[in-house]
Amino acid sequence: MNASRTPRGTPRADAARSHLWGHFTRQSAWDDGVPTIVRGEGHHIWDDTGRKYIDGLSGLFVVQVGHGRAELAERARQQAAELAFFPLWSYAHPQAIDLAERLAGHAPGDLNRVFFTTSGSEAVETAWKLAKQYWKLMGRPGKHKVISRSIAYHGTTHGALSITGLPSLKEAFEPLVPGAHKVPNTNQYRAPESLRDDPKAFGRWAADRIAEAIEFEGPESVAAVFLEPVQNAGGCFPPPPGYFERVREICDQYDVLLVSDEVICAFGRIGDIFACNTLGYVPDMITCAKGMTSGYSPIGALIASDRLFEPFATGATSFAHGYTFGGHPVSAAVAMANLDIFEREKTTDHVHANAPTFRATLERLLDLPIVGDVRGEGFFYGIELVKDKTTRETFDDAESERLLRGFLSGALFDAGLYCRADDRGDPVIQLAPPLTCGPAEFDEIEQILRGVLSEAWSRL
Structure with missing residues (x-):
């Protein structure tokens, strides 16, 4: 069971499993616990075990000005x-x-x-x-x-x-x-x-x-x-x-x-x-x-x-x-x-000014053998994962299943980063942090990604 999930057997997790139908969710994924977010502040969110995460996806490309705006x-x-x-x-x-x-x-x-x-x-x-x-x-x-x-x-x-x-x-x-x-x-x-x-x-x-x-x-x-x-x-x-x-x-x-x-x-x-x-x-x-x-x-x-x-x-x-x-x-x-x-x-000015830094920070990950491409605009980026950078060979369906759902989604969350590991197309990690973020947050995101992606490659 992941430490970041409300464990099965607690009233809230059991209620979720019995009554809540998740969107785009494999309900079986909740058999070992339900990741439950209870609070947000700025670019961070907290689950009901008290753990803190960077919201690297702005909820779902939504929370532009950050959480907790009274x-x-x-x-x-x-x-x-x-x-x-x-x-x-x-x-x-x-x-x-x-x-x-x-x-x-x-x-x-x-x-x-x-x-x-x-x-x-x-x-x-x-x-x-x-x-x-x-x-x-x-x-x-x-x-x-x-x-x-x-x-x-x-x-x-x-x-x-x-x-x-x-x-x-x-x-x-x-x-x-x-x-x-x-x-x-x-x-x-x-x-x-x-x-x-x-x-x-x-x-x-x-x-x-x-x-x-x-x-x-x-x-x-x-x-x-x-x-x-x-x-x-x-x-x-x-x-x-x-x-x-x-x-x-x-x-x-x-x-x-x-x-x-x-x-x-x-x-x-x-x-x-x-x-x-x-x-x-x-x-x-x-x-x-x-x-x-x-x-x-x-x-x-x-x-x-x-x-x-x-x-x-x-x-x-x-x-x-x-x-x-x-x-x-x-x-x-x-x-x-x-x-x-x-x-x-001046939020749009902030995005224009900081977007090149966000790109450059994520492009540092191109030194990893599993990272084939970093692409996007503004505060909206995708990192494509590959088996072979020279040939751009991607993962087959079974490998993608093991990589994304079997490891990356949970590992990134447990490392303190909420983002999206997606295989609609070739396997990618998507990032869209709140528009209030800057270089310090970009560096933090890059460091978490570096550690988890390095471990993913070693497992492969």
Whole structure:
């Protein structure tokens, strides 16, 4: 039994095993105890045995300004006392109005229309539904298909899961929504050999596969392209130089909408409030959630261009879609307070200033034989693990199972680092610490990783 788990036989662990259904969790993993987190402060979390850990994943790419921010909890209390709930179904409330205006102010171009959801999956679902209805209203009902990238994760609802490019997550729930097609991602480390040393050429090649897919499916049938600024699943694939510039050209050429799925990448994770601003492209829609409140209350949003809103602006037309808790007053108020912290503490400036140090610190791990690649942007990085650095040989399924679930996940946690050891694609470790971290925390993370990865290699 791991020392970091609430042991089996205690009331709380037994209650968890009897009643709590973990998300994306092998329930059998709780047979020997349940890792139970009870408190957070800054970039640290504590379990119910009193052990302290670095939160190297910001909960789940969420807690941008760190744990224990009393002012966010207090703002939630104040709003709940004033107006705890009211829906946006034919009505409005000040918190949703103010937050919509603020988000539109950060979004590029004419992305001025904000449709609130509760989560990132709901935001992606909303974007696909809006794209379908928009093209119908424009007299082009055949445009309903979407294109996304292989290994990309876009959510768990049926539409978002269809857009997701991870077959293992989809098989149990098929048949899914038809019309979702996949193209290659931007994993430079696994690029065709002739393009590995030429990022710009690889970016052009990867973007042109989108044009190829649109041509194959027929431009008259393709509604939208869904892309993360930095792809999460597979281990943080940043866009090669010129990639999004070319994608924007392709979408304009074929009259296809470009959706920037920023559920992870928004709110400072890559740099600016919206990552498309950092990376220099203007989409037609942005989907976002997670870091909007730093996790202190759930909320998500779809931000759409004035062009997409125009058919809904007059007459009897409506977007017959919504969520009971979308734009919840408490969540919207907390989001505003979270953005106040961003402005007061110059959080995005801090990320821009410290991102090169984070990269350089993690790249020190490249001297380990098990570390093949370190990649990412901002405060969002993946470390790909390999059997052979020269050939870039990866681990087979059984080896990956032993390495990640049999050792690394538990060993990193027991060493004091909460992060993600993931094999959706090739085996990687993902890191996304709170945006308040700096060089001292980066060094601490690197030292823990070095010790555990060295032991992993010796076991292999």
